[in-house]
Amino acid sequence: MPPSAEDVQPDVSQLPAWEYYPTPRRTGMRIVGFTVIPALYKLVCIGAGCAGVYMAYRVPRALKDVSLVIYDKNPSLGGTWLENRYPGCACDIAAHHYSWSFELNPNWTSSYAGAEEIWRYQDAVADKYDCKKYMKFNTRITDASFDEKAGVWKLTGTGANGEAITDECEVLVSGMGALNSWKWPDIKGLEDFKGKKMHTAAWDQKYDLTGKTVACIGTGASAIQTIPKVQKVAAHLDVYQRSPVWVPSMLAGDTVTYTEAQKQRWRDHPEELKAFYDAFCDGSEDGFKLFMANSPGNKEWLATVLKRYETLIPDPAFRKKVTPDYDIGCRRITPHETYLQAIQEKNVDLIVEKIDHIVANGVVTKDGVLHPVDVLITATGFDTSFIPRVEITGLGGLTLKKAWSDISEGYLGTAVAQFPNYFMFLGPQTPIGQASLLPYMEAQGDYIMKCIEKMQVDSIKYMSPNVQVQREFNDWSQAYLKKTVWASSCSSWYKDAKGRNMAIWPGSAKHFINFLKTPRMEDYDLVYTKANRFENLLASGLTR
Incomplete structure (x- = not known):
């Protein structure tokens, strides 16, 4: 049956009625002629650190019909590199490895960069790619609850002037990091x-x-x-x-201050800079064997x-x-x-x-x-439980704090069973402590984009990892990690109170990146926008 006149939106009003399959926001893809147009989605990322910068760079380039908002409690982007400014604060990963693959930096002053220089790099990347227009600073999200019927996350928080704010989105991403909530030591007096x-x-x-x-x-x-x-x-x-x-020697060698001639060489020959970066990424595989x-x-x-x-x-x-x-x-x-x-x-x-x-x-x-x-x-560290400072409530009123009260378990360090359309950077079981965070943050970000694109095109209302699949992933992780030094007898934030390793990926950083290239949709529970999924999947019944 052709749609009624009121169903036809203005931008397609000149098309023959039979060519348009009307579908409002949040109910699936639209068919205009023979072209599939993804459903309109809103994505909210909490945190404008490195994860937020990557989302602001990647989302508009990888997805269509997705609006993006990034909230951060701080007055500027940068996360860790904005907040941590103690004397000597630096990254102990080589600067040329601690770089985005799409914006390698020939101008690092030395082989290891300090906090302020890293912040300036991230800030420059955000300016170059117009990332800041998606960011709302001095804004603290305090609660996020999933509305199962509507298929959206409902957010509340406090704005820059102390006012109460609300928002909602189809997809929620945590870019808050694993080590963000610092704590005083529990010492009497x-x-x-x-x-x-x-x-x-x-x-x-x-x-x-x-x-x-x-x-x-x-x-x-x-x-x-x-x-x-x-x-x-x-x-x-x-x-x-x-x-x-x-306290070993620096893994990438002693600190070297780069000459202006060397930096100019990299500017003039970006292929050499890329080869230098690739060598660090490839070396992480051999580095993993040391553990x-x-x-x-x-x-x-x-x-x-x-x-x-x-x-x-x-x-x-x-x-x-x-x-x-x-x-x-x-x-x-x-x-x-x-x-x-x-x-x-x-x-x-x-x-x-x-x-x-x-x-x-x-x-x-x-x-x-x-x-x-x-x-x-x-210098007593952070809350290492992975539980975010935001109260996250998923299906059936289950909070992430409750779900992770015994052990923090997720799926591939990127999603969590019973928390639909919720993704995270640097979640439990990621390659923390092995190599540069940025390459595998790119892998996580790209994985999230592919999941969103699948949801748009297939009219998926929401998706979350299957509970049993998540259980099997974590069982395998614990079994594998017993073969590593991370299972030996030391006090480490990688482990929980019962000695289970909740932080480390069961393999190398490169292994993690490769595994995330193609989302395994069979590992997810999918809920479609229509009672009969094929109403949208098969749509007009035509191929051209």
Whole structure:
């Protein structure tokens, strides 16, 4: 039956009636003549860090009839690289690897880039590709609930002026990252300290540490970068080490400052820059083999680091104090040899006695000794549960917080069973800790685009990973990871309270990228816009 006059939209009013199959927003594709036009969708991404930048670049180039909004709580884009500005903050991945494949940067100042330079790079990419027009800053989304009947996510939050805001979208993407919500350490008396107190993730850049007596609690990645800088200006520095960490040489070699001639060479010969980038990406496959337990590569790596320790730390007693007793690679490696040099300086005390409590003027250790300080730095990390700061509610009123209360499990690090049309960057079981995040963030972003395109063309109302499929993926991940150093006995944020590895992909970063190239729709539960899916799938019944 031809459509009635009121069903015919103005832009196709001149077409013969039989050529138009009217379908409003959210109910499937439209057929104009013999051309399939995807359904109109709205996509919201929470977070304007690297993930948000990629979405703003890729969505308008990969999808049609999709509107995009990116919300971020900060006044600018950048995420981690905007927020983390502690002394020495940098990426320990080679700068030319920590780059977008579509916008390689010939202008990196050195082989490893600092936080501010990385932020400037991301900001320049956003400007070049007109990404910022999709971004709404100083806006905090607090709740997102899926309306099963309508097939949309309903969002609430707070705008730039404190006003309540609402929005809705067919597809919701989390670009909030795995390590975004920093936390104070759970130490008795922390609130009683009267001196200056700072967390590395919330650094006061205006405060001058020169001539101060400083305590740094923690020896993780941020501490290892901060301590060499603080040691140079502080009158005295106490470093509280709960457990030692492996500090190998930088994986891509020592830091090299690039000459203007080298940078110009890359500008003039982009094919050489691309080959340099590709070499890093290809090398991640061999790098992954180092993390296989008891493998020749891991044993050789350990021997190399121990030999290096003998050179850098001549005192055997001190060397023993900072040498871990667990497999190298079990915890996130922290390649920063200047840390090992800094903690041996005369104005530094490495304290391994456990902290008992904190008082107004310092730190009291378990042996009863008071260590007076002017400044307390906590380098104690983030909430590593993967549970986002936004309350996410999926099918049947199930919240992500509840679903992940025992263990954070998803599907391919990118989707979650019972949370339809919800995708995420850097979810559980991604190649965190192996190589540059950006190449596999591109892979996740492209995967999301392909899923959305499939939904548009096939009139899928919503999709979510099948519960059993997700269970099998996680069972396999746990079984595979038992063969790696990540399963050995160390305290690591990769593991949950029961020792299950919830963070790492069961394979190399390149393996992850290849696996995500083609979405396995058979792994998803699909709900179509029509009771009979073929009403839209077969449409007009014609081929041309």
